[in-house]
Amino acid sequence: MTEHKLMDPAGARDLYLPEMAEIVAVKDLTDQEKLYEIVLPEGRELGHKPGQFVAVSMFGAGEAPFSVSSSPTRLGSFELGVRKVGMLTEMMHRLVPGEKVGIRGPFGNGFDMEALRGKDLLIIAGGIGLVPMRSLINYAIDRRDDFGRLIICYGSHSDAELLFNDERKLWDQDPRIEHHVTVDVGSDEWTGNTGVITTLIPRLELDLSRTVACVCGPPVMYRYVQLALRSKGLPEKEIFMSLERRMKCGVGKCGHCQINNTFVCTEGPVYNGLELKSLQEAL
Amino acid sequence: MSTNLDIKVHHLTRVEGHGNIVVNMTDGVLEKARLEIVEAPRYFEAMLKGRSFHEAAIITSRICGICSLGHQMTSFKATEQALGLEVSEQTVLLRKLLVHGATLQSNILHALFLAAPDFLKVGSVFPLVASHPDVVKAALRMKRLANEIAEVISGRAVHPISCVPGGFTALPTPAQLLSLKEKLENQMVPDLAFVAEVLASLAAEIPAFTRETEYISLRSDDDYALYDGDICSTDTGRVSDAEYLGMTNEFIVPHSTSKHCKVNRSSYMVGALARWNNNHDRLCPAALAVAGKLGLEPGCYNPFMNTIAQVVEAVHCALDSVEIIDELLTRGIVDEQPNQEPTRFGTGIGATEVPRGILYHEYTYDRQGRIAAANCVIPTGQNLGNIDDDMRQIVPEVLDRPEKEIAHLLEMLVRAYDPCISCSVHMLDVKFVK
Amino acid sequence: MTAMMLDNDRVVDFVTHLQENKPVYAPHAKGRSSFVFDQVEKPDDVVLDYPRTLHSIKKFFLPPQDDLLDFNLVENSFTEPELKPFDAVFLGVHSYDLHAVMRLDYVYSQGNPERNYLARRQGAVFVGVSFTPDKHHFSGSVGIGTNDTTGFDVFLHIVDDGYAVEALTEAGTDLLQGFDMPVYEGALPASAHFEQHIYVPQGKLLDVFDHGYHSVVWSDEAAHCTGCGTCNLICPTCSCFNVEDHVDVTVTHGTRTRSWDSCMLRGFGEVAGGEVFRENLADRQRHRVYRKFKYISDETGEPWCVGCGRCTMNCTAGISIVNIVNRLVNEYDKSRAAV
Amino acid sequence: MALKPRIGIFDFTGCEGCELNHLNFEDQLLDILEHVEIVEWREAMDGRADELDIAFVEGSLSTPDCIERIHEIRRKSKVLVAVGACAVLGGINAMKNIRPIEEVREEVYGKDKYLFPTLPALPLSAVVEVDHSIRGCPMTQLEFLKVFTSLVMGKQPVQEDYAVCVECKLKENECVVEKGMICLGPVTRAGCDAHCPTFGQMCIGCRGLVTDPRLEAMEEILVAQGLSMDEARKKLQMFNANQLEGVTS
């Protein structure tokens, strides 16, 4: 790169202009989380992969990234699960069906579904991490024969904070899904497992030759889950983790999500353990 | 006619700071009639100790946001005298322009936003938005322009930024000055004329009360003294500002966190009316014409007319600002740095007319350029004794009226002084106690 | 191509000539001892002999505050602000600043090309001028000489009594059209000498950063750093930004605005809930310097620092990027000697 | 929040410059009044209110009476906004906190010092819960409008939490340190659009410190500029005496 050959702007996209999409349904998941079903203009498909995210615009509050929670196999609309934590998410929680939000995306690499074909999927989700993982789970359910075992380990802080209870009841009933749940602190009614999510891992019987782990949860979880999986003998490159960083553009320009030399918004948010090992600042 | 009165106006409204009016009469004997200052003491003199000369004005500016510019000017003058810092003529001109801006801003705020509701018999300026939109809009326009003068020259209307001891850290451009001049001529002057008309029609609302007292203000030979001058009393004439202690004589009274003052009588008055009584001969003809229209005459002893004197002064400030701008533009703005190289370390006194009257700052600097001692005498403090004396005369004169009306009249009286209580307690409510 | 001679006393005429066809932007004096690029109103005010400007010309193509869209809260809709090309002559640009622009061209063309930047960049014509390095310039150490004409349309070489003017492109020749100058007789001067150096042989610089990641340099330097962000904000190749919505007082309209951001700031990596990735100032300092010498450089082969010296000169804490790099070089040399 | 929130403006110990700044919104005042109903404001109007949606409170707390009044305001207000350095930090008044209060009173009032009770100057947050802060001395109008529009829209106002240097650099100001001046910009919270350095003046720290301020590094800079350590501390204390003492964050 010596002489400047300037690209013709006609070949460049308007990266920052959202599309106004309609919210068609809103469902309470807990008192902190809501699920939004959204339709793009003219009913166009979002065309995402599990693990990808969109930037949601609320004028006056700004934009924030949210993983797509629905599977691309379910057409006509897409879903976002949103936890109320701050300015934009609080405003979002006041939205009702019929109102519109701006959408940009889908962004990010998502899971390489071709590479996962034929594998046993071990899905590990902590807390709100189930929201993005649900896209992958439902994809695997809808294309059940494309995959081997489907093992879901889900951990939550308390039983009151468990997400997608109705859907998970169906997973419990499905003989082709192995669904394990644990909570850090259970209420008096709770009869299931208690303990952090890593307590579920040692009990699993895995076929190491064909298992791929897909992990999503709070930052602290990754290190311990990875340790637990490694001690089971799962190679680093078979462990996929979805990272969270601050993001302002989603298209590799604003710099906020940069970890060492990678941009989470374009090259992530999904990385395998081997890649993360060389990213010193990742975990 | 009642012989018992118990009036307590707790946390008087539409004045700057916290004070109470307290009047107490039993069996025809007036025991108390006074303004109690309950604003918390602020201890600025103590805070100044050990501070560098760069910080003196920054700190004293915080004595009062309304008079922040006046405090700064006075502080600079004291510091410059103490440290032997000469300032350029350009600096003096810019400061005079700033003082005009501050006087305009404060006088307009007081006359039209705080006092006018009394004349129009409403509780605040807000109902006037609907009932007298023209007056409110003109008032907002004038206030904006007055603030703009401060913003252009010093960076900010409250707690100015770029004026410092020795000069200015940033200078206005000729284009900015020109735009101020145009707005002064095309907006401010007509707006003031319009407001004067409105006030003339309300002349009957101004209570007819007189009490002769001593009036003290600055006076100078060549202009209507605001930025600079000698101390001048209607009783005893002119003395230099070095004698300010003898012209204030601060003393402590138990009912006020602010100190009181007296000179030749039990009390004296400072402010726009004192300036009018001492310096009306230095006003420009247009201001004098407005004074005539509003019935303000030389030797006026009615404190309620202070508000009118403020409006007259505003006319003078607006027109004189235009002249100062012309002079600055003719000379051209010289890109100069503030002179901050002390030539001595000693004591300096600054005396300036701020909207509410004469303000004095005195600092003594040690050899490191740090403040060793400081004293500030504030106009509202100087007026407090006079307000109490007015009350003692006015209450017996109006005993035939209902207590509520008396209380309201007393509130109007205090407000007419445009008291600045935060200042006075750098260290108001009305209470009538039975 | 032969150069022409522009005498000092004809510079004002030259600026006036340039102004005939396009707006001209050039350095002007500001404050006590600073310079800024501004549109020329009076050719007299242009300063061609200056050490460096506060901001580089980056500010024209990637403005400090840039409205991405205007929104209407009542209708929940938006419009895109007009993007106008900077069809202008940039006069008096130093070599390192144009190199910085070329790096930005790369950033905004690769991956997802960005229309906002590219549209503004259209039509710009660059007239360079050589400079006399002061104690902060070190562009020579990153391969950019004081007379490096890469990318320029016209270049003015400082010579005795004036400038030797070289037209380098067709656009450059057009610019000079109609302004008669005698031919410059001497040889074009070589790059001036730099006082300030990074002590590493050309081409080896990037290797140093394969080793420096765990150096004590980072925490050493961070101990004096206030984390104020200045070093990023005046850097001609920094391009990170923040985006915020601003609502006007009527609460009916607003703008979504991006503004320059800095990875030295604590909040840069903060996510909802308060977690701060790169909480540690030493990590942030390393990230900043690695952004200049490693991350993108590994892709393109060149340092992303162009040696302008702005970050060092403007750091109130006196932290010097040259010093940081030289310490790393030193450690690198030692570790290699040990092997 | 109600469609037209009822607001009150209250003041404690301070210079009232912040209140004056409310009246200095000449150009926006009529727009602001479109969105709110002002129901209590001692400095500008008669009358009191029993219930409020938003209370804007300026001034520091420095007498026992202040403490009582702020509790009452908190009780009757849904949202309480601290306005200006005095309310947010204790302000310049808190400089007196550094020296023993008795000594200070003696100096100003002499033997009459016991006539007037006083406490250290405290920020509102030392006594009641504060929902939002508008910083600055005087309060930054820019920030007031930001908080105001946020509250009208029903969203959380965002507070800048980076140094004044950031805004100063965005405006391409010549750094005042270049002129040999001392500046607290590197550790002071932005949001003022670097108002003082823009007018060639030093930043005096009136908006308080950023989160996790690098005080040692800042002191080092001040000492390198020729101040003694004691003077450097004093500089930092002008508006931040309480924050440095840990009274407020």
Ligand SMILES: Cc1cc2nc3c(=O)[nH]c(=O)nc-3n(C[C@H](O)[C@H](O)[C@H](O)COP(=O)(O)OP(=O)(O)OC[C@H]3O[C@@H](n4cnc5c(N)ncnc54)[C@H](O)[C@@H]3O)c2cc1C
């Ligand atoms: C790839 C990705 C996927 C995500 N998926 C989900 C999801 O499915 N469901 C969900 O509830 N949350 C998700 N988050 C987190 C979500 O983006 C934040 O909770 C959200 O930005 C908070 O915005 P706020 O305005 O309500 O919070 P505030 O704390 O008020 O944040 C203010 C601003 O800071 C920025 N910001 C704050 N936190 C983050 C963050 N974590 N990431 C990026 N920018 C941030 C945003 O620009 C935001 O507008 C995801 C984040 C990332 C990076």
Ligand code: SF4
């Ligand atoms: S300019 Fe200096 S003090 Fe500020 S963040 Fe950069 S290195 Fe640190």
Ligand code: SF4
């Ligand atoms: S890192 Fe510093 S020297 Fe290098 S280009 Fe940026 S500002 Fe200039």
Ligand code: SF4
């Ligand atoms: S003037 Fe002050 S705020 Fe501005 S960059 Fe310099 S140190 Fe920072």
